[in-house]
Amino acid sequence: MTHLYNAPVSEPHIRKVRPDELEEVWRVHVAASNDLLVRGGRPAARPADAPVASDARAGLASDPDGYFCAVDEGQIRGMVSALVRGRVWYLSMFFVLPGDQGRGLGRALLERALAYGEARGAEIRCTWATLDPRAQARYVMAGMPPRWPIYRLDGDAPAVTRLKARAGLDPRERELPCDPHAAEKLTAEVFGHGRADDLAHWRGDGGAAVAVERGGELAAFAYRRGERIGPAAGRDETALLQAVAAAAAAGASGGGTVTMRVPGACTSLLEALVSCGFRIGAPTLFMASRLFGRPELYLPSGPILY
Numbered sequence: 001m002t003h004l005y006n007a008p009v010s011e012p013h014i015r016k017v018r019p020d021e022l023e024e025v026w027r028v029h030v031a032a033s034n035d036l037l038v039r040g041g042r043p044a045a046r047p048a049d050a051p052v053a054s055d056a057r058a059g060l061a062s063d064p065d066g067y068f069c070a071v072d073e074g075q076i077r078g079m080v081s082a083l084v085r086g087r088v089w090y091l092s093m094f095f096v097l098p099g100d101q102g103r104g105l106g107r108a109l110l111e112r113a114l115a116y117g118e119a120r121g122a123e124i125r126c127t128w129a130t131l132d133p134r135a136q137a138r139y140v141m142a143g144m145p146p147r148w149p150i151y152r153l154d155g156d157a158p159a160v161t162r163l164k165a166r167a168g169l170d171p172r173e174r175e176l177p178c179d180p181h182a183a184e185k186l187t188a189e190v191f192g193h194g195r196a197d198d199l200a201h202w203r204g205d206g207g208a209a210v211a212v213e214r215g216g217e218l219a220a221f222a223y224r225r226g227e228r229i230g231p232a233a234g235r236d237e238t239a240l241l242q243a244v245a246a247a248a249a250a251g252a253s254g255g256g257t258v259t260m261r262v263p264g265a266c267t268s269l270l271e272a273l274v275s276c277g278f279r280i281g282a283p284t285l286f287m288a289s290r291l292f293g294r295p296e297l298y299l300p301s302g303p304i305l306y
Contacts, residue, residue: 012077012103012105013070014112016064016065017060017067017068017081019064023052024076025079026050027048028077028078028095028097030047031048031095032097032098035098036132040131055301055302055304056081058198058201059304059305063081066116067081067082068109068113070100070105078096078105078106079095079109080095080110083305083306084116086192088123088124089122089124089125091110091113091127091128092303092304092306093304094106094110094127094135096109106138110142124288125142125143125144125289126288127144127287127288128284128285128286128303129285130285136285139287140287144287145287145289146286147265147286147287147288149263149264149283149284149285150262150263150284150300151262151264151270151281152261152281152282152283153273153274154257154259154281156252156257157256157257158277159276160245160248160249160252160276162276163245163248163273163278164245164248164249166272166276167241167246168242169242176210177209178209178221179211179218180196180200182218183199183209183211183221186218186220186221186235189233189235191233191292192292198231198301201305203223206225206226207223207225208223208224208225208250209221209222209223209224210224210246210250212239212242219235219236219239219243220235221233222247224258227258228258228259228260229244229248229251229258229259229260229299230260230261230302231300232299235297237268237296237297238268240269240299244299248260260273261300262299263299264286265295266298266299267296
């Protein structure tokens, strides 16, 4: 007699990402991100073969033990990357292919990423979340409640001109090239950790930095990579606005547009940008186990490295 039975379903294998797999891992990110946009009634943001972002390569280089993938039948079906900066654990990317969601891959991946933070002695957990309620629920369960929205803001040349006029430098202040060591020190004061390697990556990735000096000391700085502004940090909200305005003016000098991601905690900067005609895009959400640093004085680089 022949016995019929169901073949066992293979369990996905969770392992670290190898450098030569980054392109395949990035495709998971692109596919899942585009699917979320389409389900929300918006067009896909990137082509399926979009090149790997330089920040994603930097994250793998700095935290190879925090990059994991879920492999099933020889294909990468999910990925997660976590970064540790000082005492802060940051969930950088977390995506599962649309057809593989709901199978437990996300839970298994997040468990490995959280364990990485614990092994590194991180005390604070945070992430930059989409508005997907399933993902947000997972982050709340991991001890990261919502803190504030993060808005994309885009400004054309006239908006940037108005921002520059509004920021206005005091006669005792001046713009100048940014000293890397001074930027590292100010970042440590505002963010809670110096982030020298990240700042070096942004400089090496075509980043140009402008600084605002007050009384012979660095009061604020802002990085610009092409049309993107960030990171930026200031000793106070006025200085932060001045540095961001200076970087934006440099970015829009040819009549183009600039873009940045502004946390709701940066209330003065956000109000100034909107008042000057910057357009608000779809919001995302900053979630954290507890607050740290001076969030009202820090403009992140973007969602991958924060």
